[in-house]
Amino acid sequence: MIFRAVEDADLIRQAARGQVEAYNLLVSRWEKRVYNYLLRITRNREDALDLTQDVFLKAYQNLRKLDDASRFAPWLYRIAHNEAYSMFRKRRPETDVDELVPEATDTGVLVGGSSVFPMELGLTVAGALGRLSPEQREAVVLKIYQGFKFEEMAEILDCPVSTVKSRLYAALDLLKAALAPIRSRGVS
Amino acid sequence: MNCSPFEVRDYFLKELSEAERQQVEGHVEGCRACRDELERLRMTESALLALRDEEIPQRIGFVSDKIFEPSPWRRAWESFWGSTARLGFASAALLSIAMVVFSLARPAGTPAGPLTGRVSLATISDADIQQRIQVAVDQAVAARDVREKKLEQRVAEIETLNRAENQRVTLAASAVDYLRREQMLQDRSRYLAPSDREDAK
Numbered sequence: 001m002i003f004r005a006v007e008d009a010d011l012i013r014q015a016a017r018g019q020v021e022a023y024n025l026l027v028s029r030w031e032k033r034v035y036n037y038l039l040r041i042t043r044n045r046e047d048a049l050d051l052t053q054d055v056f057l058k059a060y061q062n063l064r065k066l067d068d069a070s071r072f073a074p075w076l077y078r079i080a081h082n083e084a085y086s087m088f089r090k091r092r093p094e095t096d097v098d099e100l101v102p103e104a105t106d107t108g109v110l111v112g113g114s115s116v117f118p119m120e121l122g123l124t125v126a127g128a129l130g131r132l133s134p135e136q137r138e139a140v141v142l143k144i145y146q147g148f149k150f151e152e153m154a155e156i157l158d159c160p161v162s163t164v165k166s167r168l169y170a171a172l173d174l175l176k177a178a179l180a181p182i183r184s185r186g187v188s
Numbered sequence: 189m190n191c192s193p194f195e196v197r198d199y200f201l202k203e204l205s206e207a208e209r210q211q212v213e214g215h216v217e218g219c220r221a222c223r224d225e226l227e228r229l230r231m232t233e234s235a236l237l238a239l240r241d242e243e244i245p246q247r248i249g250f251v252s253d254k255i256f257e258p259s260p261w262r263r264a265w266e267s268f269w270g271s272t273a274r275l276g277f278a279s280a281a282l283l284s285i286a287m288v289v290f291s292l293a294r295p296a297g298t299p300a301g302p303l304t305g306r307v308s309l310a311t312i313s314d315a316d317i318q319q320r321i322q323v324a325v326d327q328a329v330a331a332r333d334v335r336e337k338k339l340e341q342r343v344a345e346i347e348t349l350n351r352a353e354n355q356r357v358t359l360a361a362s363a364v365d366y367l368r369r370e371q372m373l374q375d376r377s378r379y380l381a382p383s384d385r386e387d388a389k
Contacts, residue, residue: 028247028248031244031247032243032244033241035242035244036241036242039242045242045245049244049245049246052244052248056248124235125235125236125238125239126239129236129239140236143201144233144236144237145236145237149203150203168197168201169197172197172229172232175232175235175236176228176232179231179232179235179236180227180228180229180231180232180235
């Protein structure tokens with residue numbers, strides 16, 4: 001992982017000097033992760049793909065502003081987070097941020113007729129995630145699926161670490177009740 | 189519920205230091221409630237990870253803005269120096285060319301013996317090497333002696349030529365002095381009166 005980070009830092013320096021090949025290699029390394037992050041918070045493939053394109057374009061335009069190449073990942077996800085919420089606001093400007101992300105259903109996540117999670121891949125999990133608030137779901141996505149540290153999550157979400165922890169703990173309590181209830185009853 | 193010295197959820201989320209992790213592990217061994225809590229968290233995570241990442245439906249094709257793009261020459265130059273593989277290949281190519289040029293430019297007769305086929309380094313003994321070195325040294329010494337003899341002969345020839353030249357110069361100078369004296373005598377006799385001329389005689 002350290003070796004990978006070093007390689008990324010080298011690619012970032014080359015890309016900042018205008019080497020498009022280096023940036024394309026960087027994109028190929030990160031596009032799947034960024035796409036899945038955006039897919040899980042927007043729950044729409046087309047939106048996630050468009051946003052991923054926008055994120056990497058914006059990242060390239062601002063690459064010279066990245067002082068510390070080792071902070072590339074949280075910096076990139078900060079852009080992705082901002083792009084996603086910017087899209088939510090454009091679509092529904094009068095709506096509160098908590099209600100910006102489309103609603104999930106118990107039978108899967110249906111947005112614009114496109115089901116993100118196939119039925120056979122765990123409707124219970126999709127339903128449990130869908131019942132979380134957007135902030136809680138994003139905290140789970142960043143921690144469980146993307147593997148960021150609390151400090152990095154705070155940087156991405158632009159909020160204190162304590163807020164990150166409270167969102168994540170609340171989400172874990174809800175998910176635990178939905179996904180691991182049997183042992184819970186046995187213990188109590 | 190948090191009877192653990194540190195938050196069990198932080199332990200589960202790998203946010204504790206090594207020392208803190210050890211303390212939590214020590215506590216969990218003796219605490220049924222915390223052990224069950226940890227087990228439920230692991231089950232929850234396993235369920236969540238059942239939803240695997242999707243492949244991106246379309247690769248992100250990135251094209252640079254031409255304004256920010258350096259010139260093709262600069263890109264080629266930076267690309268060359270930025271690539272260890274290309275540098276390595278170029279070095280290997282240069283080394284190969286140097287070896288070929290050296291083998292072609294080597295003067296005939298330098299090898300101690302006829303080279304037929306490949307010669308393995310392992311088959312050459314130290315004695316052979318010493319013998320070849322001695323032959324090479326003897327040849328070099330003989331060549332140097334020949335050069336020194338030629339040089340001495342040339343110096344002798346130059347000295348002979350120099351002596352002859354000096355003689356010619358001396359003779360010429362004597363002739364010039366003789367002619368000057370003759371001229372002086374003629375001039376003096378021209379301006380003297382006949383009586384003086386008699387006295388002078």
